[in-house]
Amino acid sequence: MSEDNSQRDDNSVLSTPSRESSSFFDEDDLNDLPNFNYFQKVRGSDPRIATCRGKLQNKRSKLNQEINKELRLRAGAENLYKATTNKKLRETVALELSFVNSNLQLLKEQLAELNSSVEVYQKDSTEPAMPMIPLGLKETKEIDFRDPFKDFILEHYSEDSSLYDDAITEFMDIRQAMRTPLRDNSGVSLLFDYYNQLYFVERRFFPPDRSLGIYFEWYDSLTGVPSCQRTVAFEKACVLFNIGAVYTQIGTRQDRKSSRGLDSAVDAFLRAAGTFQYIHESFTNAPSMDLSPDMLDMLVQLMLAQARECLFEKLELQSQDLRDVDVCLDLGQEAAQVADAYSKVFGLISVPSVKDYVAQSWVSLAMVKQEHYRALSHYHVACGLLSLLKKQSSPKKHPAPKPPTPKKISVDANDNNNGSLSLPNRTRDTLQYIHAPNVEDDAKLQIEIRVPKDEAECRLLGRAHLREAVLRHDESQRLFRMCRELRGKDSLISELRRAHRRASELYKSLEEDDxxxxxxxxxxxxxxxxxxxxxxxxxxxxxxxxxxxxxxxPVAIFSAKHHWTAPRTIQLVLQPGEKGDGFGFMVRGDAPVVVAGVDGGSLAEAAGMKQGDFIAAIGDEDVKWAVHEHVVQKIKEAKKNGSSLCLKLVTPMDRNYLKPRTSVTSNKGSFSPTSTTSSSSSGVSSGSHSPQGSVTSSRLAKQTSHQKKLTWNPFRNKAKGDEPNGYEGNVILR
Structure with missing residues (x-):
């Protein structure tokens, strides 16, 4: 459940770098830009296309709506049960509540089955492979921004809102498209585009002191429970989660039978892990379970484990033609590393705050993979030890693509025919390190051999590792059979059986009847x-x-958190013989140009111009983005021609941009330090430097962002004494 919190601040933790200097093009201008395809890129997938993943996501969307309906019914029934004193009515409501809870449990089980459908996202291949776990996308509802945005443009910016119909429609189209992104890089790009648009939209239309009545509602990817908040920060976190989810689906669909596919899978899983870690570090007290710290921590480790699993598969693929003892020992240690990674995942996923909300198949699959790769580590070490025997008996060099299958061999350590074992220094050092010291409780049950001295010890140690591999494979298959959701995963059982059969056949070849x-x-x-x-x-x-x-x-000035007067138009008309006197004001700065000073008794003062005013337009030309030189040129042309000068001015109300907020020694900023130009009677530039910090510079903004407390974060931790009496958290707003 979510807690609505409308406290926000301009300094966003999840904001993107400022792009105020980026250019904007109309659709007619795109014909002259062959390489510019921003408005021509693919806008999501068609929901009507019946792909397997699309069908799965449609089922998820329908289940989310049904869960939301049942939650509403349950909330209403609980309120009625508390409010009524009629015994018969209370019994009827209690019966209805039991039905609603049963329906909710059934719907959540169906959603868990969807989350268990990992095979849909796998690459179609004739060879079996261990399935990876992808994440489903968070669902959201469509939002109509037209009326709130247009009203805010008219009220706050005092501009004709109809001029921004196309921009509002474009923003709504991007949001609608990002609800169904493609499962490839274009889908990731679309989600990032919408996320970066939120950087501007948040500053343009979401003031920190009030709400526009826009609510962002998202469904939990794991439980289907809706959460609703008014802050853009919640929208950003959900979009980031979907970016990570798409990366998991991209990594899952790669062809893991080729080196290139494995590299792509590793990259996708690492990007997914980085995205979830970014959310984990940027938010606290999340409103939904899929954004909770424990869940995100588990997802990060799960993606890292799957990336390491792909690296192990790549090492196996590259070494399948030639595996000597050193390669086999490396494979054994890499497999043990994968097993440890899934052991860590299992520890995190077993926490009640996580286990109660994820599919049971995820927990079982983590256990299966832990045992499977532990078995592979013993199997590869055994193959390496047995390859020493094969190399010792045959001095010729030849590749060993398959595990060695020696004939019936005696493992008697006292056999006089057993010769000493010659080991390279690297192999000897690896064997010394690869075997952990015996645990005191299990010392009597473990072989004390670490580095075999002769062939008999080598056979004995190799056979012990093979036996352990077979036992671990048996355990992985037992865990597989215990999970109902995993039984239908054909690729998983095929891979488990293949590995078990391979280890069993090699172990049987080493058995002795006596x-x-x-x-x-x-x-x-x-x-x-x-x-x-x-x-x-x-x-x-x-x-x-x-x-x-x-x-x-410019969003640094004209944003929702700043206030200014309504635009006013002044007309400065030079009378004959007054050309030398000029208009009587000075300007400086860029985007927007600010009035630096007004001469007393001048035309500008008589018309109502004030120091610190922004020049929004000259005549019919909008100059809010104009550079200093362009505005000065327009003023000089009007003076030279002796014509009137029509200016549209706005006066900032929250601060004087000619005075810095703090003492800053840097000259960097929106205003040029040497661009002060006079339009007074002399018509000559004063040449004096502009006061520093006329408009918030990048350095000043950075300092301010660190000094100012981030009160807008809806997920921030609160002190217990902050809530008033009767405060109720975790409420879904409708």
């Missing part, structure tokens, strides 16, 4: 890897967008 000794457990394998994984955070600057509402002016 060997009745108990086989001891092998030492544990120390996990190690040569690949260091690093998260890939979302790169917002890679997906640059144009401010759809750029005509309102």
């Amino acid at each position: 060997d009745f000794r108990d086989m001891l457990d092998p030492p544990l394998i120390v996990a190690s890897t040569k690949f260091q994984l690093s998260l890939t955070p979302p790169d917002f600057a890679q997906f640059r967008v144009q401010d759809l509402f750029k005509s309102l002016g």
